[in-house]
Amino acid sequence: MSPALPFPIRTECPPGACTCERERLLEDPQGDTRILRLTREEEKILLARLENIASYDDLKHMQARLQANLGIVVSITPSVHEVRTVRGIGIHLAEQAGLCRKTRQAIPAAIRRCLESKPEIAYAILDENDLFGGTGF
Template structure:
């Protein structure tokens, strides 16, 4: 199994080394090499539908242990910035990856705004419209 190369010293707070040293720890996240991360980001930028996004969320959790929550923000949603994308804390998840996944999901939604509309529908924000 190929695992992700370490980040430069002081550049990240991913706790990769502690994860590797912890017996029985879930190390699936370390399978996300930089090459695999690029594939994941490309895939998230090319979302086809809300179901596709939900499937990707499911796969990221099953294969890597990454829990990504996507929901309308607490304030009025006027743009993709109003969509809240949160990743649960996960030892071994690189800081840059933690930032690039939500950014890729937003870019995917910007390409296909209907995904955001379906997300809003799913949360009953258009119910009275």
């Protein structure tokens, strides 16, 4: 039996449906259990917040908060090839024990929906990553 944690944790996924290694994380006394604080209800709130990001600074702030509070590292980078749509911007979550497969897919999808509704944030990402490749424009 896993030890009791001082906060509510995410319920386990059905057997075989996920690769989050939740039980291994709970059994490891040195394991980072912050991710388990993201219950399904909290995840819905987080996804809504990510979809409604208002600016590039807000996006950077959310990335920092995800890492500080849950240990989730989100990297957002444009493709090395041509970026014609927001699909050309890569949104990746670092491997992390306890991070549910569905959550691993839902967070980038929510950020992508935000970028589609607010293209100025996508432009800021491209600008920060040297949109013009140092050509002086």
